[in-house]
Amino acid sequence: MKTKLFLRLRKEKYLQMMALLGIAWIIVFNYAPMYGIIIAFKDYSIIKKISEVDWVGLAWFKEVFTDENFIPIMRNTLAISFMKLIIGFPLPILFAIMLNEIRQVKLKRFVQTVSYLPHFLSWVILGGILMAWLADVGLFNELQTMINPSHTPINYLAKPKYFWLITVFSDIWKELGWSAIIYLAAISGIDPQMYEAATVDGATRFQKIWHITLPSIKGTISILFVLAVANLLNTNFEQILVLKNALNASMAEVIDTYVYRMGVQSGRFSYATAIGLFKSIVALCLLLTANKVTKKLTGHGLY
Amino acid sequence: MRHANSIRISKKERLFDRTNVVIMLIICFVTLYPIWYTVILSFNDGGDAMKGGIFWFPRVFTLDNYRAVFRNSGIITAYSVTVLRTFIGTVTNVFFTAMVAYAFSKKNLFGRKVYMTLGTITMFFNGGLIPFFLLLKNLNLLDNFLVYIIPTMFNFFNLLIFMAFFREIPDSLEESAKIDGANDFVIFLRIILPLSKPVLATIALFTGVWHWNDYFFGVIYINKTSLQPIQTYLYKIVAEAGSSRMAISSPVGVSKSNITSNSIKYATMVVTTLPIVLVYPFLQKYFVKGVMLGAVKG
Numbered sequence: 019m020k021t022k023l024f025l026r027l028r029k030e031k032y033l034q035m036m037a038l039l040g041i042a043w044i045i046v047f048n049y050a051p052m053y054g055i056i057i058a059f060k061d062y063s064i065i066k067k068i069s070e071v072d073w074v075g076l077a078w079f080k081e082v083f084t085d086e087n088f089i090p091i092m093r094n095t096l097a098i099s100f101m102k103l104i105i106g107f108p109l110p111i112l113f114a115i116m117l118n119e120i121r122q123v124k125l126k127r128f129v130q131t132v133s134y135l136p137h138f139l140s141w142v143i144l145g146g147i148l149m150a151w152l153a154d155v156g157l158f159n160e161l162q163t164m165i166n167p168s169h170t171p172i173n174y175l176a177k178p179k180y181f182w183l184i185t186v187f188s189d190i191w192k193e194l195g196w197s198a199i200i201y202l203a204a205i206s207g208i209d210p211q212m213y214e215a216a217t218v219d220g221a222t223r224f225q226k227i228w229h230i231t232l233p234s235i236k237g238t239i240s241i242l243f244v245l246a247v248a249n250l251l252n253t254n255f256e257q258i259l260v261l262k263n264a265l266n267a268s269m270a271e272v273i274d275t276y277v278y279r280m281g282v283q284s285g286r287f288s289y290a291t292a293i294g295l296f297k298s299i300v301a302l303c304l305l306l307t308a309n310k311v312t313k314k315l316t317g318h319g320l321y
Numbered sequence: 322m323r324h325a326n327s328i329r330i331s332k333k334e335r336l337f338d339r340t341n342v343v344i345m346l347i348i349c350f351v352t353l354y355p356i357w358y359t360v361i362l363s364f365n366d367g368g369d370a371m372k373g374g375i376f377w378f379p380r381v382f383t384l385d386n387y388r389a390v391f392r393n394s395g396i397i398t399a400y401s402v403t404v405l406r407t408f409i410g411t412v413t414n415v416f417f418t419a420m421v422a423y424a425f426s427k428k429n430l431f432g433r434k435v436y437m438t439l440g441t442i443t444m445f446f447n448g449g450l451i452p453f454f455l456l457l458k459n460l461n462l463l464d465n466f467l468v469y470i471i472p473t474m475f476n477f478f479n480l481l482i483f484m485a486f487f488r489e490i491p492d493s494l495e496e497s498a499k500i501d502g503a504n505d506f507v508i509f510l511r512i513i514l515p516l517s518k519p520v521l522a523t524i525a526l527f528t529g530v531w532h533w534n535d536y537f538f539g540v541i542y543i544n545k546t547s548l549q550p551i552q553t554y555l556y557k558i559v560a561e562a563g564s565s566r567m568a569i570s571s572p573v574g575v576s577k578s579n580i581t582s583n584s585i586k587y588a589t590m591v592v593t594t595l596p597i598v599l600v601y602p603f604l605q606k607y608f609v610k611g612v613m614l615g616a617v618k619g
Contacts, residue, residue, distance in 0.1 A: 026431055032505035033424045034431065040421030041436055043475045044443060051448025051456050064458075113348070116341055125342065131605065132349045135356075138597050140534030142552045145559045146590045147355045150362060153562070157358065160373045191352070199609060223337055256537055260556060274450070281451040282541055294449030305445070 058292040064285065078292035087276065094182075095272040098258075099250045101186045107246055110194055111239060114201035115227055130202075133195020141192075145260035148188055149175065175261065178269035185261060185270075189254065204238040205231060240318035248305035251297050273297050363387070363591045367584030386588035389580050396589060398547060399554040403593075406469040406550060407532040414528045415521060417474045422483035423509045440477045450541075457542055468542045469532070469550075479524050486520040487513060523607045526600075533597060551593050558586050 027034060058078055060071045082088060113133070120126040136144075151157045152174035159171040174180045208230065216226050255274040262270035271279075273293060281290030305320075313319035362370055366381035374380075390396055425436060447453070462468040490513065498508050514521070539553030562582070 023431070030427070030430060030505070033427055036420050036506065036509070037424035037430060037432075037436055039417075040424070040475060040480075041439060043417075043421075044439055044477075046460075047453075047456070047472055047475070048443040048447060049439075051452035052446065054448050054452025054455055057452070057455075116344065119337075119341055120345060121338060122342075125345070129345045129349055131602075132352050134605070135598075135601065136352060138530055138534075138601060139356075139594060140536065140552050142534075142536050142556045142559060143590050143594055146555065146586055147359050149559060149562055150359055150587070151355065155371060155373060191355075194348075195352075223334055259537075259540070260559060263560060277450050278541065282454055287451050287455065291449065291451040294451055298446070298449060302445075 055291060055295055057288050058295045060288060062288040062291075064287065074288075078289050079296065081289060082293050082296060087271070090268065091271050091273060091276050094269055095251055095253055098182055098185050098253045098272065101182060102189060102253075103246055103250065105186060106190050106193075107243065109190060110197035111201055111235075113194055114198040114205060115231055117198065118202065118205050118231070119223065119227070130195065133198070135195075136192045137196035139192070141254075141256045141260045144188060144192060144257075148184065148261070152180075152184065173265075175263065176265040178266045181261070181266045181269040185253075185257065188261070189257060200242065201235055201238060204235040208234045236316055237318040240312045240316045241320060244305070244308045244312050244320050247308035248301060250304055251301050359587050360591055363584065363587035365584070366579050367581035368579040370584060371581065383579075385580055386584040387592070389585050390588045390592055393585075395546070396551070396554065399549055399551040400592070402466075402548060403533060403550040403552070406466070407529055410470050410473055410532045411525050411529040413470055413474050414476065414479075415525050418476055418479050418524070419483050419514065419517070419521065420509060421475065422480040423487055423513055424505075425480065426484045426487040440480065443477055454541065463542050464545050464548065466548055469538055473532075473538075476528070479527070482524065483517075483520060486517055490516055519607060522604065526604045526608050530597060551589070555586070555589055555593060558582065558589075562586070 054068070057068060057071075059073055059075060060068065061074045062068065062071050117126060117129060120129065149156065153159075154171035154173040156174075158174065159169070162169045163171070174184065212230050212234075213226055216230060221229070251273060253272045253274060255278075258270060258272055258275055259278075262275060274297075277290045277294050277297075280286045280293070309319045309321065358376075361375060361377070361379050363386055364382055364384070365375055365379040366383045367386065369381040424430060425433065425440075427433070430436075448456075457463055457468060457472065462471065494512055494516075495508050498512055503511070534552060536550065536552035536556045539549045540556060543549055543553070
């Protein structure tokens, strides 16, 4: 038995070396940080080793929930996420269906090419573009002054009340076309005979969309919906960090930016890890619940 | 009766088609115009641009903004860091992930199930920002160029895409190489990689774009300005301008110049985005396939 395993391992020694290099990387960069989570239950300080510092139980979590910043941060996180889910989730589906209905092949290809493009721009570039539109000397204020000469220019990015809208719509602008690719792939897999049969039966375009296209991509929609709900607390960190500033912070601070500010910038590592862990646990519950509910409703789920 | 009915439907359909085309063209305009607006501002005299009223073309055309960008040593350093990290980061990531994927794709590999389970778990759980930050600190990767390369060298989702592709390669090719005395690593290098150009190009594009666009690593893990990438450099300008009214109109350097911080910002944005816009049309056919492959297997 022993020699058999030995012979097998010797035969695949190069493959094992290649695989174990990958496993070593995964252990260092994925599993070691998971072990690091225990500092959320300890009084960690940067000058000591994790094993040397004292356990403090749930003290950091108590501090998180009683922190006066906690409620506004949760509110901002959930508000931005839910708006992205409610507005941003159905739009790519609608866009994919409408794009699929375009009969001119060249136009279709052109629209596709253009709509993917913003996905390849960075959030920093997008922040710069938004500023050219929304600053007090920006395009929006210019247009408003043209219509109403007595208009006082507003720096939209400095006003907290516009932050959620800016975040949600800039995200849609950037990702609409890209998110639609996966639905387009699903639509292109539909058997054309179904549409032909429906045409013979006298179905209108809208009826074909409603009774053939949508039910055929239901599985894809369900899976992406589960993933979107699981990511509900992951407001796009890169996006928020670019758009957030000292003036709009009251509506812009989300869990991710707060963890960064408390941990990396202020050095309160244990406290920031506790918030991060709270977020991960909620995200896991959301994933499990969304998967269960979606599976019951549509028969499709992640697992 | 029948005839009249079909005409009525086709009229309705034509209306549907036309509305659809108009909506699609509006979407294209809304997508392209903000980008165009930035480009024309980068070619306009900075002082003149502050007066506003530029919508379609530069009013006072100038290349001074670009001259200022190429004369600024800070921008050049940041740009070089980006080029370097994108090149090294993409090559190491694609090679390393493909190599591990090749080993994992062997169905009878000893321990394969454990390896795959370990990897799959990482797609759903991670330690979070702070433990990761502390790990990098312990590994002395903070303020080190290698922070762009080593922690981003492997990607489990890309591994799944590679595996799906490698499975399609006929075993007979590898067997004949084995008879000739090649070991598994040589087979991977000499036979598998050259056959996998489409999937290599797809993953290289995704990884390359990520490296090119990432400003986050530069903000969080790097303090030295000599190591910050161009996106981090831009982030600092953009974030500053967002909160203060004054920064927007204050000119950079000598006051006699008509170059404002804004006009430099736009020129830097264009220079930063140009490489992506240039490779984009050539690689489009690959990434659409790549996304679909990922969609089916993921």
